[in-house]
Amino acid sequence: MKALGRQLLVELYNCDFDRINDTKSVEKAMIDATEQSGATIVNSDFHEFSPYGISGVIVIAESHVSIHTWPEYNYAAVDVFTCGDHIDPWTIQEALKSYFKSDSVSSMEVKRGLFKTQPGQDLPFKADESSVLGGHSQGHSS
16 A cells, blocks of 8 residues: 555643744744754744634645644644655654643554555556545545
């Protein structure tokens, strides 16, 4: 099986309230962590909620990195979705854990876009019913 992408779901607990409730601080931490991973940043957008919380996304050439913070619970949820093999999403997790002073992290990696491959082949077959995981393909038509 070949995966087109990797998605890392990160739960950061017991974060520093001030660091995850300041938009400029969160954006800088996210950009720095994303750059450390080797990703190519295309754009970023962050929004501050009242009275607490920030949501933000960094669009990268390889997909995206997003965050949602709940400072009142000292909690941040991070999603790192990458395509290709040159980015290390775990670098982003570790950089944010350190920057936000989180003392408890839970994370899970999910392979996205799993396809059967021919022996010795790295690229998936063209998507059709015979190549999609499980042999079934569902789509939406307009």
